[in-house]
Amino acid sequence: MYYLGLDIGSSSIKVALVEITTGKSVGVVQEPEKEMSMFAQKNGWAEQKPDDWWMHSCNAIARLKKQYNISRTQIKGIGISYQMHGLVIVDKEGKPLRKSIIWCDSRAVQIGKDAFTSIGEEKCASSLLNSPANFTASKLKWVKDNEPDIYSNIYKFMLPGDYIAFKFSNTINSTISGLSEGIFWDFKNDTIADFLLEHYGIDKALVPDVVDTFGLQSVVDEKGETDSGIAAGTPIYYRAGDQPNNALSLNVFNPGEVAATGGTSGVVYAVTDNLSGKESTRVNNFAHVNYKQSLPRIGKLLNINGAGIQYRWLLNNLAVDSYDDMNQLASQVPVGSDGVCMLPFGNGAERMLNNMEIGTRLVNLNLNNHQKGHVCRAALEGIAFSFVYGMDILKSDGINIKVMRAGNDNLFRSEIFANTVATLIDQEIEIYNTTGAIGAARAAGLHEGDFDSYGKLVEDNDHVMTFMPFKDKAPYLKAYENWKAELNLKLNNK
CATH class of the missing domain: 3.30.420.40 (ATPase, nucleotide binding domain)
Structure with missing residues (x-):
């Protein structure tokens, strides 16, 4: 049946x-x-x-x-x-x-x-x-x-x-x-x-x-x-x-659990029991699927318009054949891309930046020393940094991240992207191979209320791998701080 x-x-x-x-x-x-x-x-x-x-x-x-x-x-x-x-x-x-x-x-x-x-x-x-x-x-x-x-x-x-x-x-x-x-x-x-x-x-x-x-x-x-x-x-x-x-499909129901997607745009969806609208102009707050007045569960949704669309643009415009080629080129470049920095916000106004439309920016490029591998790594790091920046906003609104789960989609197939996010938020990222339609089908069985068994179904059928945060966080923090400095220059029009 x-x-x-x-x-x-x-x-x-x-x-x-x-x-x-x-x-x-x-x-x-x-x-x-x-x-x-x-x-x-x-x-x-x-x-x-x-x-x-x-x-x-x-x-x-x-x-x-x-x-x-x-x-x-x-x-x-x-x-x-x-x-x-x-x-x-x-x-x-x-x-x-x-x-x-x-x-x-x-x-x-x-x-x-x-x-x-x-x-x-x-x-x-x-x-x-x-x-x-x-x-x-x-x-x-x-x-x-x-x-x-x-x-x-x-x-x-x-x-x-x-x-x-x-x-x-x-x-x-x-x-x-x-x-x-x-x-x-x-x-x-x-x-x-x-x-x-x-x-x-x-x-x-x-x-x-x-x-x-x-x-x-x-x-x-x-x-x-x-x-x-x-x-x-x-x-x-x-x-x-x-x-x-999507959060349900990834077994995300409880406070501190976070679902992420990294497609054309990026989404971070964090569950909380806190009815806070502090960041209501930058973060959307909706009743999660298991919301009850006696047991409130709110999904805080942060959207990043400029995510995978930037990496796809590079695929279409660099002399490369595939995302795998780009990831291979990027893997040959150290953390921080030797100073090359990219802001990925080229897909319209960004709600988390108070609806500013700042575009994509590629900075600190040295035409003698840098190659397209630096651009590929800077792009992946820039998108990862935008996810971390968004999660910092969620933390300021009361989210305490305990676990992040993500679909096995384009960005999270990149070790550079996933490892950068995992290391900077100091959390494991569990990767699952599932879809919204599969999640909706399984959810039909939750009318009986057996959420514990549901989590086992997801784990047994869909778990692909887990990215662990690196112990040496220093180079990632330095690169992230450099990226934020470039973002602040643009936000402040300096």
Whole structure:
């Protein structure tokens, strides 16, 4: 028997099957094979059709069942992970009234900034743990202000994962974790953020019903069975945004546990029991998947836009054939890159730098002494230093790092990158080979509450290796201090 997991991304949909008893991944498929399109009517806009997510989900499920000879009745539960911060609005028949305004759409930035000023920083930090910023609530306010005819016909708003669950079950609901990522949750009173709805003039009736993150959320109905090929009556047991779900996939649930990803952008997601919004303008704070009022678990999310995209840019523009070649060149250069220093912030404004857009900077290059290996090492070190810099911000907001776990993705495959981070934070970094879809599938089994067994499933099936911090920390500290000095020069415009 199997659990099914879906990961609803903005570039593709991934669907996974895992065995219930062992947690072992049977297979993962992706739809479409090429990236899904985005609609951008204006600069800074990004929209997708919710029914495209559903179509690709159904196609992926059909492929998965056929490829592994799985019948619909062998799937005993569903878990859903999804791109965070998107807005889906539907009428009384459940039909989308417009395309979804997705996570990377920036049209509501000013709306969120104005709300932060009007409501007040202290109120936002203590109740929302965030600025309203460019999140789902602000996007809904944009629709209200700019598309009043559409707004007047809204029955409910949903997050992307809520919509997929609805298409399976014809039941509309959401979770505290999901509503918190849209900045609809008041942590101080542990209820819907009525004061923000009132500020935006949004009718509370538009908010979906709230269900537990783990548990019987809804069941597949006859229409859902016809579309998806999953038997009617199959329960949906779990739903979470992609970053909380990534942490879950890495067995990160408790205070001091940190999940990291090192893809195009970098993410550090640290769990705490502290309801602090001290760094609410630089760090996002969401209810983690296991949040309860009696046992608060907050995920502090720090994003680094300029991460793997910089290393990919070098791959495309240096005379090298692969990342392995670059890593080999970099390994021939000592710690600190003989003084060459690179700031990796060339992918737009950086929230952790108070939304400054400082670009990538390569400094201290000596044309007589330095080669492309120095540039490769400086790039890896610069990205690693940006992770450490971000974790220093998290520490200032009350995070005490006890363990870091990361996916086996591009940056963490580099020993230079992983060893630099591990040594500077003085923590082991455990590497796991897993995906969001596999994590969502396994999470369907957590409706029974056996979190200890879940951790063993992850350890037994996914653990690849562990990077240990080096005892000789001095050269790494010196290189990091040099990097910070260059960053401060730029931040202070000197």
